[in-house]
Amino acid sequence: MPPLTPRPFTRRRPAIRPPGWKPLILVLLWPVLLAAPAWADGHGEPAAQAGAAVQRGQYIFRATGGCGCHTDTPNKGPFLAGGRAIRTPFGTFFGTNITPHAQTGLGKWKEADFVRAMTQGVAPDGSHYFPVFPYTSFTRMTREDLADLWAYLRSVPPVKRANKPHDLGFPFNLRMGAWFWKWWNFRPGSYRPAADQPPDWNRGAYLSRALGHCGECHTPRGLMGAPVAAMRYAGSEDGPEGELAPNITPHRTTGIGEWTLNDMVWFLETGLKADGDDTQGLMSEMIENGYTHLSEADRRAIAVYLRSLPPINNALIRKNKAE
Ligand code: HEC
Secondary structure, three states, X not given: OOOOOOHHHHHOOOOOOOOOHHHHHXXXXXXXXXXXXXXXXXXXXXXXXXXXXXXXXXXXXXXXXXOHHHEOHHHOOOOOOEOOEEEEOOEEEEOOOXXXXXXXXXXXXXXXXXXXXXXXXXXXXXXXXXXXXXXXXXXXXXHHXXXXXXXXXXXXXXXXXXXXXXXXXXXXXXXXXXXXXXXXXXXXXXXXXXXXXXXXXXHHXXXXXXXXOHHHHHOOEOXXXXXXXXXXXXXXXXXXXXXXXOOOOOOOOOOOOOOOXXXXXXXXXXXXXXXXXXXXXXXXXXXXXXXHHOOHHHHHHHHHHHHXXXXXXXXXXXXXXXO
């Protein structure tokens, strides 16, 4: 306990203390001392626990890249209030409002609704989400990380902004299509650590595959719009917003095989590539709002995991230039 009186005074204290000051303080403090544990039980601890969950949740949020599709950054839209157009070969999706606004956001959702949406791609009303919402990756998140992320999302300012309907071509405009797609392509499942790999590799795999969802952009998609497993991280000419997402396997000529581990860690921190160029578009947003805030150890773990991938020979052509 800190001294009740400043030190100089304590030192100059007379040898014989005036009687009775200790009991007096005790008497004065008694109600406070009695009430303190009850107050802590009633408010302090849960509040502190909730605060800690929000903080952990913010870290998870950043590990996902900052959920950039839910903020209309190009038009300076409010944080996480949706409306961002995401162009894909299947049509244009609009990121939804995920602030806790009761009518236009997730205000009425329960934690269980959130967990179901993230891990099974099912909305509270039972309808199915299109895989542009990367539940295909988030399904691997741990229950604890989901709870923390939910705590964080509850803590952001609610914004009133109605969602825009997606603008999709046939047959993707049919919600049934989302159901069919899932039935065909999607199996919910958690991340299971590989027993034969060290902890940093497993952490990196979890960060990349469950949270950072790198493969959602960097893996090419087949006709059905599902990432092609055999081409994981080999790059995609049709990334979101029509951007090319490069081959990030360690292939020497078509991937990033020339990058060192440190190049990768540095890139995730600064957005500067091994050749000194800075990254553009969505990737720079993901770094700025997300990956740069990760601990050095976590960025390194991602790099360790990526360096261990099988190199895939996949040269990509920037369509907008080639066409
Ligand atoms: C929302 C889509 C998206 C996600 C998610 C994403 N990326 Fe990217 N990434 C891109 C795009 C687009 C580019 C190209 C940017 C450019 O041209 O400057 C890129 C570029 C890169 C590059 C530069 C490669 C090169 O050859 O220049 C690396 C490395 C990279 N991403 C790694 C990652 C990692 C690791 C993750 C996950 C932790 C990740 N990305 C998640 C879209 C994404």
